[in-house]
Amino acid sequence: MATKDNILRAGESVWWGLLSPPVGLGMCWHLGPLTFVVRRYEQEWQFCHRSSLWPDDTPSSWTLSEEGDNACAEGTIERHVFSHTNEELLIEPLLADRSVVIKSAGPILIPAAEQVSFYVSTPLWVRARLQQRHHTLLDIAATRLSDTWFGPSTMEGELCYATTTSGRLHLDDLPVRVHRAITPVRINNAGEQPLKLEKLSLPVPFLSLFDTGTHGLWTEEITLHHDERKELAQVVVGAQPPPPYHQAQRVSASRKTADKSILNKTFGALFGGLIG
Template identity: 40%
Template sequence: MAQTELQASDAQPLADWWQSRRLTEQGCWHIAIGPFSLYLERTAGEWLVSHQRHSDDEPLHRVLQEPIEACPESLTVQRYVFQKAPLDFRLQPCLMDRPVVVKTRQPVLIPPGESIDFYISTPLCLRLLLGNDTLLQEWPILRLSDTWFGPSTRVGELCYAAKTHARHSLDEVPLRPHRAVTPLTISNQSKAILSIDKVSLPVPLLSVFARSDHTLWTEAVTLVHQADQLLAKLKIERKLPVGITAAQRVTEPRQQAEKNALVRAFAGIFSD
């Protein structure tokens, strides 16, 4: 990725915030991505890093970088010491380290043999990389609640609960810099109606792609429900869906999906 030296004149909204950049010595910078603020300071032998999350009242569509005189003293500072501090840094968007459970806007009923498309946006994590991609730290941009997803306390898995909805139309999805959008198809291949009120999206198995319009996406995912099975068949397309073009993969999946994988994907299933 191309490197750009940060100068005072660059204190404008930055869309492609995942590009590699250079911080001048003794410089202090504030970078805001949605509700998350990161503060960086570099000296000859150190990088000083602090961060904070803002309330929901803060602008969620913002991407901002600006020079500041000093980092806020009220924040906890992480001090990284080097014989010679790297000059360059890169912020890398990645997906959460557990599946994310989202609610449909209302219970969805899918007749036998039918498929339905959703668009789901999930919050990102942010990695700070220095020099030749040395990882310093990773933060979730939003703090999500833990939730147990499964039919009982003994059967299931620990996930995150996201305050978002599975939306049926792409036009309804707000495109925000701290979230990635996943096109999701749910296919009912059973002989009974499939009712869903929650979906668990296996985001650790997905990549992050950046489009030329600066929005972030993942591969398309298909979940197939078959008769008398509580687990769904998972299919991940190793490319973006039709109509989503001019994209570059910026982050690989945390985990590789097994072939013909089965996942616990739906809550609220019933048949009649």
């Protein structure tokens, strides 16, 4: 009988890694609100997935087992057909394919000349791709998100996903949610007036994922410098998560790359346009 240890080579501590299941075997993940099944046939990789409603503040865990008869009842089925299926399948976590608009549970006021760090989280995506060909077969969200437009007008901005956050200030207040990634956000109010923060756009397609172990998956730290005397806020993306996770292992790269000027133009304008 196949087990989690000899099919998911990354081991029991993480839900991602390489799969090389025998023909005819199906494996089932329960990852917070997401259930997805991978089945291998002689000429086909088949996926079934469904996502249930899941309150944002609910802690989550994951399990991996052989597929049961009703593991993915009423789910979406995708079939990928080949001449043969003798390649390894890589299951990996990713961040969203669009920016995520974070709306706070209530307005947050940051006095002039103050710096504050928040911990916010966004849902993960699950990607399955053939290890040798680098061919993506599956790219799905663990949590269903609504669409929203974010920008200073209906003519300027971008289509994003929307989620809410409590804007936690301390690590100890963070629930363990394996289907979400934590982004540390530092806001520097360099202006002369208090800054009212109600929502901002996180550029998650430009962020990587790091495995911190005890506190799950994190991204690099984002620093936003706000000054009402300037048209754009300055956006700085760090090289890794902040302490105590400087040494966290990178497990997936960003979906997109951009230099400093592009980040400032794209996200600094949105940040400056909706707060203050």
